[in-house]
Amino acid sequence: MAVPSIKFDTAETLISAYKMPTGAKWSDATRTNAIARLREMGAPNKRDEYWKYTDPSALTAIPAANAALFENDETPMFDSIDRLRVVFVDGVYDPAQSDDLSGENVVIETLGDALGKDIHWAKDLFGALEADGQNPVPRPLATLNTAVASEGLVIHATGKVNRPIAIRYVHSSESSDAMVHHVIKVEEGADITLLESGPGAARFNSVVEVDIADNGGFHHVRTQGRDHERKTVTHMFARLGRESTFKSFTMTVNGVLTRNDTVIELTGDDAHATVGGASAGDGTGFHHDDTVFITHDAVNCESRQVFKKVLRNGATGVFQGKILVKPDAQKTDGYQISQGLLLDEDSNFLAKPELEIYADDVACSHGSTVGAIDDDTLFYLTSRGIPRQEAQDMLVLAFLGEAIEEIEDEALAADILDRMDAWMKRRQG
Amino acid sequence: MLEIKNLQVDLEEEEKTILKGVDLKIGEGEVHAIMGPNGSGKSTTSYVLSGKDGYEVTGGSATLDGADLLDMEPEERAAAGLFLAFQYPVEIPGVGNMTFLRTAVNAQRKARGEEELSAGDFLKLVREKAKALKIDADMLKRPVNVGFSGGEKKRNEILQMAMLEPKMCVLDETDSGLDVDAMKLVAEGVNALRDGKRSFLVITHYQRLLDHIKPDVVHIMADGKIVKSGGPELALEVENNGYADILAEVA
Ligand SMILES: Nc1ncnc2c1ncn2[C@@H]1O[C@H](COP(=O)(O)OP(=O)(O)OP(=O)(O)O)[C@@H](O)[C@H]1O
Ligand SMILES: [Mg+2]
Secondary structure: OOOHHHHHHHHHHHHHHOOOOOOOOOHHHHHHHHHHHHHHOOOOOOOOHHHOOOHHHHOOOOOOOOOOOOOOOOOOOOOOOOOOEEEEEEEEOOHOOOOOOOEEEEEEEHHHHHHOOOHHHHHHHHHHHHHOOOOOOHHHHHHHHHHHEEEEEEEEOOOOOOEEEEEEEEEEOOOOOEEEEEEEEEEEOOEEEEEEEEOOEEEEEEEEEEEEEEEEEEEEEEOOOOOOEEEEEEEEEEEEOOOEEEEEEEEOOOOOOOEEEEEEEEOOOOOOEEEEEEEEEEEEOOOOEEEEEEEEOOOOOOOEEEEEEEEEEEOOOEEEEEEEEEEOOOOEEEEEEEEEEOOOOOOEEEEEEEEOOOOOOOEEEEEEEEEEOOHHHHHHHHHHOOOHHHHHHHHHHHHHHHHHOOOHHHHHHHHHHHHHHHHHOOOOO | EEEEEEEEEEEEOOEEEEEEEEEEOOOOOOOOEEEOOOOOHHHHHHHHHHOOEEEEEEEEEEEEEOHHHHHOOOOHHHHHOOEEEOOOOOEEEEEEEEHHHHHHHHHHHHHHOOOOOOOOHHHHHHEEEEEHHOOHHHHHOOEEOOOOOOOHHHHHHHHHHHHHHHOEEEEOOOOOOOOOOHHHHHHHHHHHOOOOOOEEEOOOOHHHHHHHHOOOEEEEEOOOOEEEOOHHHHHHHHHHHHHHHHHHHHH
């Protein structure tokens, strides 16, 4: 089939619409290369196999559609946790609202500051994991991000970092079109937690590249929420060394379009990766897509994917998850589950689980289910005096809870559960 | 207390009549038993009383202290004081037994305009009641009925009943699947709730349970109707001779 030329026209439109930062020194070559790659792969198009269930046009339209601001009177996410706060307003670092960027066992710089330097360690990582993650499926929106993003954080963890780095994205302009790129290097034996929250902007494109050395640990909890009209595309690229750990969890509520790509490569033996997500969508406008690609390229590694979506009033949830086991990745333990809970007949859950295995001594399993609330269970609860709506909420929360359990830190997990509970309560009556 | 008059029930999904005019009147503090062959409509009666979906009442009435049960949502029936111990208790993964009990107790209190139980008071109460039924802390922490043995599930039903303190308790084959000791525990649990006011409707196949929970009246249900009522001796007759004689006699 002929590749539609619209892909390339759109890529050109994007390239001319966004400015590559000038005088970006060490990142210059990477960015020029990214532009060339983007030209070659074209922009995502709904006719692409990888975008079969999610129409990317709102993510590539120039200009981005406006999104009304959302009044949120809740306490900020992760408020009860001792954390280092960093705030980006419409994708721009805001030093006034941020804490001092210094912590024990960690060096944090803004991408802007790092770009001003003649030489920087981030040169070897910035855009490199993204470029690696383009095979076998192109991810052009990440490449665009590499080419033009000038905002973000560059984080170097050299030991155990006790306070989580908590990034809050604030959406303050109706027409904001934000591009954020973080680079994180976790040294041997180091450990760091990254928290992200907030809608970000009218349109938000983020890339996180994480390189975890042997015995390193990276923990990530993210909430994307409460902003009804926003559109978001995120990419997380992670490379895992020997006996390292990667755990990422995302909670999503509201928003019209969210696409979260997670690309993980287990390159050292005995490494572990978990990616989880719980999302709740209400209304025909809600479209949420989790796309995961995990490559096992070392011996005795374990990966887990646990995704749960509860959908109502015509909302759509998508899961595309793949485990690729390379020929030498013996003793791989790969697990994947995706489940949709539909609260009515108008909602949709679309799943495409895939396994591609070239090693012979592996244990991989995947499952996908879609269902409704069980009538007998609901009756059991109501027969004990629990009102129907409350009973339904209990069951929804129990369903999502199985994904939330994947978060290692109990305080963070409890925080997420509370938010989900609150979201549900707002939908009562 | 409970008054069922000429209750007629069809299945919603298919053309089938299950209850063909059930009459039953249970006074305050009384214990009634219903026995009857498999498929005669005993569980259906209990489901229709407690408001399960899937049944269509085509005639008759059911009232609890004069209030029309059939017009209420299941949760309203519960708050009004009706409780059904299920023949097959449901497993609920992800919902802790303790959370479930507290939510139920407080929902009922709220519906009745009473104050919610504090976390401390609730805990004290549940521990005390669980102990009497030999339900250990681990079972309270686990998800509702998940991985419980048959007998544990039935004891858990009685624990819920003890916590909710209903005025009309319907027990659907709470004795089936119980070993001799568990049956005694359950019977003790039920008897502890007998206070001269609270009423019971005990559905069972076996006379044995009725040795422990002494009924005032025994009813025989067959083909969607109560066909015979009598004293405890009726249960003995069933135990010894089966249903054939009784059914032949009323036919
Ligand atoms: N939802 C349903 N769909 C189809 N048939 C049903 C349904 N509910 C009840 N029935 C039928 O109605 C009849 C009465 O069932 P019910 O469960 O009330 O019997 P029971 O007296 O409790 O029997 P048992 O002693 O075996 O528990 C049976 O023939 C049963 O198959
Ligand atoms: Mg039955």
